[in-house]
Structures are given as C-alpha cells and as structure tokens.
Amino acid sequence: MCNNLSMFKIIKLCEKKDVINSIDSSEYKKQRVIELINLCDKENRQWLYIELTREQLGEIILPQHIHNKSEIIDIYGVKVKDFNYKNFGKNCECKKSINYFSDTNNISTLILSLGKIKGVNIDDGYDGLHNNPLKLYHLDGLHRMLGYYKQSNNNKVRAYIAW
Numbered sequence: 629m630c631n632n633l634s635m636f637k638i639i640k641l642c643e644k645k646d647v648i649n650s651i652d653s654s655e656y657k658k659q660r661v662i663e664l665i666n667l668c669d670k671e672n673r674q675w676l677y678i679e680l681t682r683e684q685l686g687e688i689i690l691p692q693h694i695h696n697k698s699e700i701i702d703i704y705g706v707k708v709k710d711f712n713y714k715n716f717g718k719n720c721e722c723k724k725s726i727n728y729f730s731d732t733n734n735i736s737t738l739i740l741s742l743g744k745i746k747g748v749n750i751d752d753g754y755d756g757l758h759n760n761p762l763k764l765y766h767l768d769g770l771h772r773m774l775g776y777y778k779q780s781n782n783n784k785v786r787a788y789i790a791w
C-alpha cells in the first residue's frame with residue numbers, strides 16, 4: 629500500500645459493489661454518485677473502508693454545491709472545517725439538512741476519493757478544485773459530513789475511499 633494511506637485508520641479493503649450498496653439516496657442522486665464511482669474505476673483505484681478522526685473530517689474538500697438553484701459553495705470548493713454557515717441566504721433546505729445530520733446518532737458511511745478524480749464533467753463541481761493527492765475529496769455525503777462535523781460528541785465517522 630502506498631505511503632499516502634499511513635495517515636488513515638483502515639478497517640478493510642472492499643469492492644466497488646460494497647460502495648454502491650452503501651449509497652442511501654434518491655434514485656437520481658444515486659445515479660450521479662455511481663457515475664463518480666465509475667470514474668474512480670477508470671483510474672484503476674481501489675476501495676478502502678476507513679475510520680476518520682474529527683480532524684480528518686474537517687479537512688475533506690467539498691466541491692461546488694448548488695441547492696435549490698442557490699450556490700452554497702462556489703466552484704473553488706471549501707474544506708468542511710472552513711464552510712461558511714452564512715452562505716445559506718434564503719436557502720433553508722440546505723441548512724435544514726445539515727442541521728438534521730448535526731443532531732443524529734445514525735452515522736452513515738461517506739464516499740470519498742484520495743486526491744481529486746479526473747475526467748469529471750464541468751457541471752459536477754469538481755473542475756475548479758485544486759488537486760492535492762494527500763487530501764480527501766467528497767464524492768457523496770456533503771450535508772452529512774457538514775452535520776457530523778458540527779457534532780461535539782465522538783461519533784465514529786466511517787468512509788469508503790477510492791485511492
């Protein structure tokens with residue numbers, strides 16, 4: 629295994645089908661996540677199931693996020709810990725979703741990539757992101773990771789990562 633992985637608490641190696649089976653979203657959103665997972669496949673990445681520290685959760689890079697036609701995160705992306713909660717404007721849905729996940733013990737698995745994935749369509753929101761091969765990038769679970777990060781207790785957050 630490459631050195632980039634030494635910073636993570638690895639639980640197990642896993643397969644693409646495990647990652648796809650973990651997606652808990654609407655059918656439309658699920659298809660979009662599967663497209664991203666397929667791009668990881670094209671890069672011959674493998675999947676790991678890991679446990680994140682709170683610090684690692686805060687360092688995850690989020691892509692552009694448009695919710696109900698409002699741009700909540702711009703094309704340059706933002707780290708979870710640097711997300712600006714003033715960005716909501718009149719968009720209550722996004723805020724509501726994050727608040728929901730900041731107040732639940734039901735922690736579900738995130739999907740991430742180590743380093744930015746290539747070959748993503750311009751409208752996927754990853755295009756403007758700087759690539760750092762040592763950083764984790766969001767693939768699924770944007771509202772969840774912001775909500776979990778707000779939690780003050782030590783719930784264990786786990787993630788599938790494509791490396």
Ligand SMILES: [Zn+2]
Nearest residue numbers: 693695700722
């Ligand atoms: Zn949102």
